[in-house]
Every structure is written in structure tokens, then in C-alpha cells.
Amino acid sequence: MDLLLYGFGGFGFSVAEIAIENGYKNIGIFDKNKPENLSISNGTLEFIGQYNGKLFSEIPLLITIGNNEIRAKIASEITHQTISLIHQSALISKSSSIENGSIIMPNVVIGANTIIKKYCIINTSAVIDHDCVLESFIHVRPLAYIGSNSKISSFNIIQPTAFIERFTEL
Secondary structure, three states: OOEEEEOOOHHHHHHHHHHHHOOOOEEEEEOOOOOOOOOOOOOEEEEEEOOOOOOOOOOOEEEOOOOHHHHHHHHHHOOOOEOOEEOOOOEEOOOOEEOOOOEEOOOOEEOOOOEEOOOOEEOOOOEEOOOOEEOOOOEEOOOOEEOOOOEEOOOOEEOOOOEEOOOOEO
């Protein structure tokens, strides 16, 4: 195995597809319930069972649970090294930064000097303009827009198609 996912609902499967596109071919899955579908193109998925920090401790892990509070609880309990995952179609300014554990889905745009902190999910086709700060454990849902110089505090959910004015603080 070369990557572990913690949680495997619909979002987990979507992340697994992105991981395979990014070169991870053998993915292990920690979840309390065995997924019905472990078939995926161009890679293999292996169900491991409930999380155990002693299993495959050298392999990086992604938390693939959309709920911010649950993701934070899991992040405080895991012992595996976490990584970020970015879909190849995302357009991310070279002057922006994305911290560990965050997941950037397809067609996302992140502008200059923007900071995405730990364990955020920036979902499909969201746009985050320049000079924004998104604190940890935020979920920006599909097609949302966050205007320039905005600051979004931890645990916020930006709903699908939301339009956040520039200079907004949430």
C-alpha cells in the first residue's frame, strides 16, 4: 500500500479516484464498516477495518470525512503522518499555501497569497480569491466563491454556490 484513507463514504471514493490519478495505486481503507464497492479503475482498494495506528504506520493517511467536527476529532487521535491531496485540474497560485491534511477537489481555483490551513476540504469548482485565510477544519462546498481578503474561521461550512463578499470575516 502507498496511501491510507480514513473513512470511505462517497467522498472517500472520490478522493480515492484523485489519489489514483496522482500516482497512488494501492490504497488501504480504515472504516468501521466495510464499503460495498471496492472496485476502482487503475488501482486497488483494500479494506483494513477500524483505525489502528500500529498498522501500516509508515504509510501516509488522508482523513476523508466531510464533517468538520468528526474530521477534527479523528485528526486529534490518529498517529499516522497525514498529507494533502490536490486534484491535477486545480489552479493554485504559487504564492498560496495549503497545509497538511487538506484536500483540493477538481477545478478548484485558489488565488495569490491565500492560506488554506490544516484539514480543509475545498470541494469541486470552488473559487477562493487572493489574500484569503481559511483556518483549519473548513469545508468549502462545490461552486462556492470566497472573495479577496476574506478570513474564514475554523469549522465553518461554506454552502454550495455561496457567494462570500470580499473582506468578509466568518
